[in-house]
Amino acid sequence: EADIYQTPRYLVIGTGKKITLECSQTMGHDKMYWYQQDPGMELHLIHYSYGVNSTEKGDLSSESTVSRIRTEHFPLTLESARPSHTSQYLCASSEEGEPYEQYFGPGTRLTVT
Amino acid sequence: ELKVEQNPLFLSMQEGKNYTIYCNYSTTSDRLYWYRQDPGKSLESLFVLLSNGAVKQEGRLMASLDTKARLSTLHITAAVHDLSATYFCAAGGNYGQNFVFGPGTRLSVLP
Numbered sequence: 001e002a003d004i005y006q007t008p009r010y011l012v013i014g015t016g017k018k019i020t021l022e023c024s025q026t027m028g029h030d031k032m033y034w035y036q037q038d039p040g041m042e043l044h045l046i047h048y049s050y051g052v053n054s055t056e057k058g059d060l061s062s063e064s065t066v067s068r069i070r071t072e073h074f075p076l077t078l079e080s081a082r083p084s085h086t087s088q089y090l091c092a093s094s095e096e097g098e099p100y101e102q103y104f105g106p107g108t109r110l111t112v113t
Numbered sequence: 114e115l116k117v118e119q120n121p122l123f124l125s126m127q128e129g130k131n132y133t134i135y136c137n138y139s140t141t142s143d144r145l146y147w148y149r150q151d152p153g154k155s156l157e158s159l160f161v162l163l164s165n166g167a168v169k170q171e172g173r174l175m176a177s178l179d180t181k182a183r184l185s186t187l188h189i190t191a192a193v194h195d196l197s198a199t200y201f202c203a204a205g206g207n208y209g210q211n212f213v214f215g216p217g218t219r220l221s222v223l224p
Contacts, residue, residue, distance in 0.1 A: 033211070039153075040199065043214045058211070090155055099163055101146060102203075102212055104156040 003027055006091050006105040013081055014113055021076045021108045023091030032074040033102065035090040036060060043090065049074055050096075081112040115140050117204050119215035126192050127223050134187040134218045136202035145178045145185040146203045146212070156201065160187075192222045 004025040013019055025032065034047040035058075045058030049068040063085070064078050074093075078085055088109050092102040116139040126132050136145065144163050148156040160169045162178035162185060169176050173196065175188045185202055199219045203212045 040217075040219065042216045043156075043201070045211060048211060092156075099161050100144065101158060101161050103158065104148075107155045109153075 004091060004093055004103055004105040006089075006108050008108060009106060010109050010111075012111045012113065015080075015082055017081050019078050019081055019110070021089055021091075021110070023074045023076070023105055024072050025074075025093040025103075025105075026072060027093060027095075027103070028071065029093035029103075030071065030096045031094045032068070033092040033094075034058070034064075034066060034074070034076050035092065036062065037088045037090060039088070047076065081110075083112045086110060086112050115142065115205050115213045117202060117213050117215040119200075119202060119218050121218060122216060123219050123221075125221045125223060126189075128193055129191050131191065132189050134189070134200055134220075136185040136187070136204075136215055138183050138185075138204040138213070140183075141180075142183070142204040143180050144204070145176075147176050147185070147187055148201045148203065150199045150201065150217070152198075159200075189220075194222050194224060196220060197222045 007022045030051045032049045035043040036046050037043045044060035046062040047066040049055045055066050064076050088107050090107045091105040094102045118137045120135045147159040150156050160176040165180040167178045173190045178185045199217045201217045203214045205213050
């Protein structure tokens with residue numbers, strides 16, 4: 001069973017606030033990912049990391065930033081939240097090698113008012 | 114660029130019936146992943162298909178992969194209400210590629 005955690009699970013916050021979504025995994029995976037998903041819609045990759053001090057932007061442009069200082073931790077930060085950031089954010093991780101399967105955390109549902 | 118399509122996007126079926134969800138991808142990928150997502154929840158891994166001709170079964174779901182046709186299928190046998198969910202396929206993952214997810218198939222099994 002995958003051990004990947006996200007906090008908070010739900011967050012309602014006002015416009016302009018700075019927020020950090022936490023993601024941690026205990027599997028020692030080098031690769032970690034952030035996806036954004038509107039309810040019932042496609043997943044969009046917004047950030048990924050292949051290891052410590054490695055971060056890349058994904059396919060969907062995002063105003064968020066990420067950091068990877070420790071293998072197990074991959075936080076996502078929004079400096080100034082806006083209503084357009086309202087969405088579900090899913091964190092995932094995978095091993096470097098076979099079978100490259102991604103394991104997902106429970107998600108953070110963000111609402112910006 | 115790898116693109117993944119699913120067909121159908123919406124599926125409403127009666128309990129007890131059989132149906133197949135199709136997943137096509139655009140460029141070479143020798144692996145395919147299926148996930149399930151319940152409303153408001155995260156993604157749960159269903160199947161990992163790692164070679165041409167791979168077939169895996171779990172309960173009423175069976176997945177297969179044809180890398181030559183760039184096609185994977187998810188077959189549902191004698192559907193039950195508990196299978197109602199959105200099913201995503203994803204390709205890529207190796208050769209330096211990130212996963213690319215399909216748009217999802219929203220399945221509703223009616224009594």
